[in-house]
Amino acid sequence: MTNANLSSEAGYSHAAGIFLNAEFMNDLRLQMIKFARVQVRDEQLAEDAVQEAMLSAYQNIERFSRQAALKTWVFSILKNKLIDLLRKEKRHTAASQLEDGPNINGEELIEKLFNEHGHWQKNERPQKWDNPDHGVENAHFWRVFDACLNALPEKYSRFFMMREFLEMDTAEICHNEEVSVSNLNVTLYRARLRLRECLEDSWYQKEKSS
Amino acid sequence: MMSCHQATQLLSEKLDRPLNTKEKVALGVHTTICPPCRRFSQQMEELRSISKRYTQDPDAT
Numbered sequence: 001m002t003n004a005n006l007s008s009e010a011g012y013s014h015a016a017g018i019f020l021n022a023e024f025m026n027d028l029r030l031q032m033i034k035f036a037r038v039q040v041r042d043e044q045l046a047e048d049a050v051q052e053a054m055l056s057a058y059q060n061i062e063r064f065s066r067q068a069a070l071k072t073w074v075f076s077i078l079k080n081k082l083i084d085l086l087r088k089e090k091r092h093t094a095a096s097q098l099e100d101g102p103n104i105n106g107e108e109l110i111e112k113l114f115n116e117h118g119h120w121q122k123n124e125r126p127q128k129w130d131n132p133d134h135g136v137e138n139a140h141f142w143r144v145f146d147a148c149l150n151a152l153p154e155k156y157s158r159f160f161m162m163r164e165f166l167e168m169d170t171a172e173i174c175h176n177e178e179v180s181v182s183n184l185n186v187t188l189y190r191a192r193l194r195l196r197e198c199l200e201d202s203w204y205q206k207e208k209s210s
Numbered sequence: 211m212m213s214c215h216q217a218t219q220l221l222s223e224k225l226d227r228p229l230n231t232k233e234k235v236a237l238g239v240h241t242t243i244c245p246p247c248r249r250f251s252q253q254m255e256e257l258r259s260i261s262k263r264y265t266q267d268p269d270a271t
Binding site: 035075079110113114117118119120125126127128129142145163164165170184185186188189192193195196199200 | 213214215216218219222223225226227246247249250252253254256257258260261262264265
Protein backbone atom coordinates (compact mmCIF):
# COMPACT_ATOMS: atom_id res chain seq x y z
CA MET A 1 0.00 0.00 0.00
CA THR A 2 1.33 3.47 -0.85
CA ASN A 3 1.25 6.49 1.36
CA ALA A 4 -1.05 8.28 -1.09
CA ASN A 5 -3.61 5.54 -0.72
CA LEU A 6 -3.44 5.66 3.02
CA SER A 7 -4.00 9.37 3.25
CA SER A 8 -6.97 9.44 0.90
CA GLU A 9 -8.59 6.58 2.77
CA ALA A 10 -8.03 8.36 6.04
CA GLY A 11 -9.74 11.47 4.64
CA TYR A 12 -12.73 9.50 3.49
CA SER A 13 -13.03 7.41 6.60
CA HIS A 14 -13.28 10.51 8.77
CA ALA A 15 -16.73 11.16 7.32
CA ALA A 16 -17.65 7.54 6.71
CA GLY A 17 -16.40 6.37 10.08
CA ILE A 18 -19.76 6.90 11.69
CA PHE A 19 -21.40 4.67 9.12
CA LEU A 20 -18.80 1.97 9.72
CA ASN A 21 -19.52 1.95 13.43
CA ALA A 22 -21.88 -1.02 13.33
CA GLU A 23 -23.01 -0.68 16.92
CA PHE A 24 -23.95 2.98 16.57
CA MET A 25 -25.71 2.41 13.26
CA ASN A 26 -27.63 -0.57 14.54
CA ASP A 27 -28.75 1.30 17.66
CA LEU A 28 -29.79 4.24 15.53
CA ARG A 29 -31.79 2.01 13.21
CA LEU A 30 -33.59 0.37 16.13
CA GLN A 31 -34.40 3.76 17.66
CA MET A 32 -35.81 4.96 14.37
CA ILE A 33 -37.92 1.84 13.91
CA LYS A 34 -39.33 2.19 17.37
CA PHE A 35 -40.09 5.86 16.80
CA ALA A 36 -41.77 5.09 13.46
CA ARG A 37 -43.78 2.14 14.76
CA VAL A 38 -45.42 3.97 17.60
CA GLN A 39 -46.79 6.44 15.10
CA VAL A 40 -47.54 4.47 11.97
CA ARG A 41 -49.62 1.37 12.47
CA ASP A 42 -48.44 -0.50 9.37
CA GLU A 43 -45.12 -2.08 10.36
CA GLN A 44 -43.92 -2.54 6.81
CA LEU A 45 -44.56 1.11 5.97
CA ALA A 46 -42.76 2.16 9.15
CA GLU A 47 -39.74 0.03 8.23
CA ASP A 48 -39.72 1.37 4.68
CA ALA A 49 -39.69 4.93 5.98
CA VAL A 50 -36.69 4.11 8.17
CA GLN A 51 -34.84 2.48 5.26
CA GLU A 52 -35.46 5.49 3.05
CA ALA A 53 -34.26 7.89 5.74
CA MET A 54 -31.12 5.76 6.27
CA LEU A 55 -30.49 5.63 2.54
CA SER A 56 -30.66 9.38 2.19
CA ALA A 57 -28.14 9.64 5.03
CA TYR A 58 -25.73 7.35 3.14
CA GLN A 59 -26.20 9.50 0.07
CA ASN A 60 -25.13 12.54 2.07
CA ILE A 61 -22.35 10.77 3.85
CA GLU A 62 -19.82 13.61 3.61
CA ARG A 63 -22.05 15.96 5.61
CA PHE A 64 -21.59 14.19 8.89
CA SER A 65 -18.54 14.29 11.06
CA ARG A 66 -20.34 13.73 14.33
CA GLN A 67 -22.83 11.09 15.40
CA ALA A 68 -25.18 13.69 16.86
CA ALA A 69 -25.35 15.58 13.55
CA LEU A 70 -26.22 12.41 11.68
CA LYS A 71 -28.88 11.48 14.20
CA THR A 72 -30.56 14.88 14.08
CA TRP A 73 -30.52 14.78 10.31
CA VAL A 74 -31.95 11.28 9.78
CA PHE A 75 -34.64 11.88 12.36
CA SER A 76 -35.76 15.04 10.60
CA ILE A 77 -35.96 13.09 7.32
CA LEU A 78 -37.85 10.33 9.10
CA LYS A 79 -40.31 12.80 10.64
CA ASN A 80 -41.19 14.17 7.22
CA LYS A 81 -41.69 10.66 5.86
CA LEU A 82 -43.94 9.79 8.81
CA ILE A 83 -46.01 12.93 8.25
CA ASP A 84 -46.51 11.84 4.63
CA LEU A 85 -47.48 8.36 5.74
CA LEU A 86 -49.95 9.68 8.29
CA ARG A 87 -51.53 11.83 5.59
CA LYS A 88 -52.08 8.77 3.42
CA GLU A 89 -53.18 6.68 6.35
CA LYS A 90 -56.03 9.03 7.20
CA ARG A 91 -58.63 7.27 5.08
CA HIS A 92 -58.04 4.00 6.85
CA THR A 93 -58.25 5.16 10.42
CA ALA A 94 -60.30 8.25 11.01
CA ALA A 95 -59.49 9.43 14.51
CA SER A 96 -63.17 9.47 15.34
CA GLN A 97 -63.14 5.67 15.08
CA LEU A 98 -60.32 5.26 17.55
CA GLU A 99 -61.33 4.02 20.94
CA ASP A 100 -60.96 6.31 23.88
CA GLY A 101 -59.44 3.27 25.57
CA PRO A 102 -59.41 1.92 29.08
CA ASN A 103 -58.53 3.91 32.22
CA ILE A 104 -60.07 7.16 33.18
CA ASN A 105 -60.57 9.57 30.32
CA GLY A 106 -62.91 12.23 29.10
CA GLU A 107 -65.30 13.80 31.57
CA GLU A 108 -64.46 11.23 34.21
CA LEU A 109 -60.84 12.35 34.17
CA ILE A 110 -61.87 15.98 34.65
CA GLU A 111 -64.18 15.04 37.52
CA LYS A 112 -61.41 13.08 39.20
CA LEU A 113 -58.93 15.97 38.98
CA PHE A 114 -61.20 18.94 39.70
CA ASN A 115 -64.00 19.57 42.18
CA GLU A 116 -67.45 20.91 41.32
CA HIS A 117 -66.11 24.47 41.23
CA GLY A 118 -63.37 23.51 38.77
CA HIS A 119 -60.59 23.77 41.34
CA TRP A 120 -57.94 21.11 41.91
CA GLN A 121 -58.94 18.25 44.17
CA LYS A 122 -56.62 18.44 47.13
CA ASN A 123 -54.74 15.19 46.41
CA GLU A 124 -54.53 15.87 42.66
CA ARG A 125 -52.68 19.20 42.87
CA PRO A 126 -49.47 19.20 40.81
CA GLN A 127 -46.41 18.60 42.97
CA LYS A 128 -42.95 19.98 42.53
CA TRP A 129 -40.96 17.91 40.02
CA ASP A 130 -37.66 16.91 41.53
CA ASN A 131 -35.45 14.77 39.40
CA PRO A 132 -34.41 11.61 41.17
CA ASP A 133 -31.00 10.17 40.37
CA HIS A 134 -29.05 11.92 37.65
CA GLY A 135 -31.69 14.11 36.15
CA VAL A 136 -33.99 13.55 33.25
CA GLU A 137 -31.47 12.33 30.74
CA ASN A 138 -31.21 8.68 31.49
CA ALA A 139 -32.50 5.45 30.07
CA HIS A 140 -34.76 4.74 33.03
CA PHE A 141 -36.59 8.02 32.63
CA TRP A 142 -37.29 7.26 28.98
CA ARG A 143 -38.71 3.84 29.85
CA VAL A 144 -41.11 5.54 32.25
CA PHE A 145 -41.99 8.14 29.60
CA ASP A 146 -42.68 5.36 27.05
CA ALA A 147 -44.85 3.50 29.53
CA CYS A 148 -46.87 6.67 30.24
CA LEU A 149 -47.27 7.32 26.52
CA ASN A 150 -48.39 3.73 25.91
CA ALA A 151 -50.93 3.96 28.70
CA LEU A 152 -52.77 6.75 26.86
CA PRO A 153 -55.82 5.94 24.74
CA GLU A 154 -54.74 5.54 21.12
CA LYS A 155 -56.41 8.74 19.98
CA TYR A 156 -54.70 10.76 22.70
CA SER A 157 -51.24 9.40 21.95
CA ARG A 158 -51.65 9.72 18.19
CA PHE A 159 -52.59 13.43 18.43
CA PHE A 160 -49.94 14.06 21.05
CA MET A 161 -47.19 12.50 18.93
CA MET A 162 -48.31 14.34 15.79
CA ARG A 163 -48.14 17.61 17.68
CA GLU A 164 -45.05 17.08 19.84
CA PHE A 165 -42.83 14.59 18.01
CA LEU A 166 -43.65 15.41 14.40
CA GLU A 167 -44.31 19.08 15.26
CA MET A 168 -47.33 19.31 12.96
CA ASP A 169 -49.42 22.43 13.53
CA THR A 170 -53.03 22.40 14.68
CA ALA A 171 -54.54 23.10 11.25
CA GLU A 172 -52.51 20.30 9.68
CA ILE A 173 -53.61 17.75 12.28
CA CYS A 174 -57.27 18.81 12.09
CA HIS A 175 -57.22 18.54 8.32
CA ASN A 176 -55.48 15.20 8.38
CA GLU A 177 -57.63 13.63 11.08
CA GLU A 178 -60.88 15.36 10.15
CA VAL A 179 -61.49 16.71 13.62
CA SER A 180 -62.48 20.19 14.72
CA VAL A 181 -59.97 22.53 16.36
CA SER A 182 -61.88 22.36 19.65
CA ASN A 183 -61.89 18.55 19.56
CA LEU A 184 -58.14 18.53 18.96
CA ASN A 185 -57.53 21.08 21.73
CA VAL A 186 -59.55 19.06 24.22
CA THR A 187 -57.84 15.81 23.24
CA LEU A 188 -54.36 17.31 23.56
CA TYR A 189 -55.34 18.84 26.90
CA ARG A 190 -56.49 15.48 28.24
CA ALA A 191 -53.42 13.71 26.86
CA ARG A 192 -51.20 16.23 28.65
CA LEU A 193 -53.20 15.95 31.88
CA ARG A 194 -52.74 12.18 31.84
CA LEU A 195 -49.07 12.30 30.87
CA ARG A 196 -48.31 14.93 33.49
CA GLU A 197 -49.94 12.86 36.19
CA CYS A 198 -48.28 9.63 35.05
CA LEU A 199 -44.80 11.18 34.97
CA GLU A 200 -45.33 12.75 38.37
CA ASP A 201 -46.53 9.50 39.96
CA SER A 202 -44.08 7.17 38.22
CA TRP A 203 -40.98 9.29 38.17
CA TYR A 204 -40.86 12.61 39.97
CA GLN A 205 -42.67 11.54 43.12
CA LYS A 206 -41.72 7.89 43.03
CA GLU A 207 -39.06 8.06 45.72
CA LYS A 208 -41.30 9.93 48.12
CA SER A 209 -44.19 7.50 47.84
CA SER A 210 -42.14 4.31 47.97
CA MET B 211 -62.42 34.36 38.44
CA MET B 212 -61.19 31.60 36.21
CA SER B 213 -61.26 28.04 37.58
CA CYS B 214 -58.24 25.72 37.65
CA HIS B 215 -59.94 23.53 35.08
CA GLN B 216 -60.22 26.49 32.69
CA ALA B 217 -56.72 27.73 33.51
CA THR B 218 -55.09 24.36 32.85
CA GLN B 219 -56.96 23.99 29.57
CA LEU B 220 -55.63 27.39 28.45
CA LEU B 221 -52.13 26.44 29.62
CA SER B 222 -52.35 23.43 27.33
CA GLU B 223 -53.77 25.46 24.41
CA LYS B 224 -50.98 27.98 24.84
CA LEU B 225 -48.69 25.29 23.40
CA ASP B 226 -50.85 25.02 20.29
CA ARG B 227 -52.03 28.55 19.50
CA PRO B 228 -51.26 32.13 20.54
CA LEU B 229 -53.60 33.21 23.35
CA ASN B 230 -55.46 36.50 22.97
CA THR B 231 -54.91 39.40 25.35
CA LYS B 232 -58.01 38.69 27.43
CA GLU B 233 -56.95 35.07 27.92
CA LYS B 234 -53.40 36.07 28.81
CA VAL B 235 -54.58 38.55 31.44
CA ALA B 236 -57.07 36.13 33.01
CA LEU B 237 -54.44 33.39 33.05
CA GLY B 238 -51.83 35.73 34.51
CA VAL B 239 -54.17 36.73 37.33
CA HIS B 240 -55.06 33.12 38.05
CA THR B 241 -51.51 31.75 38.10
CA THR B 242 -50.33 34.60 40.31
CA ILE B 243 -52.61 33.46 43.10
CA CYS B 244 -52.70 29.71 42.36
CA PRO B 245 -49.45 27.80 43.04
CA PRO B 246 -50.72 24.41 41.70
CA CYS B 247 -51.60 26.00 38.33
CA ARG B 248 -48.26 27.86 38.31
CA ARG B 249 -46.58 24.50 38.74
CA PHE B 250 -48.79 22.99 36.05
CA SER B 251 -47.69 25.78 33.70
CA GLN B 252 -44.00 24.98 34.24
CA GLN B 253 -44.71 21.29 33.80
CA MET B 254 -46.43 21.89 30.45
CA GLU B 255 -43.27 23.66 29.25
CA GLU B 256 -41.21 20.78 30.61
CA LEU B 257 -43.42 18.23 28.83
CA ARG B 258 -42.77 20.02 25.56
CA SER B 259 -39.04 20.10 26.12
CA ILE B 260 -39.03 16.40 27.08
CA SER B 261 -40.88 15.62 23.83
CA LYS B 262 -38.26 17.50 21.83
CA ARG B 263 -35.48 15.56 23.52
CA TYR B 264 -37.23 12.27 22.75
CA THR B 265 -35.66 12.15 19.30
CA GLN B 266 -32.33 13.61 20.35
CA ASP B 267 -31.27 12.00 23.56
CA PRO B 268 -29.00 9.00 23.02
CA ASP B 269 -30.82 7.09 25.77
CA ALA B 270 -34.28 7.84 24.47
CA THR B 271 -36.39 5.99 21.88
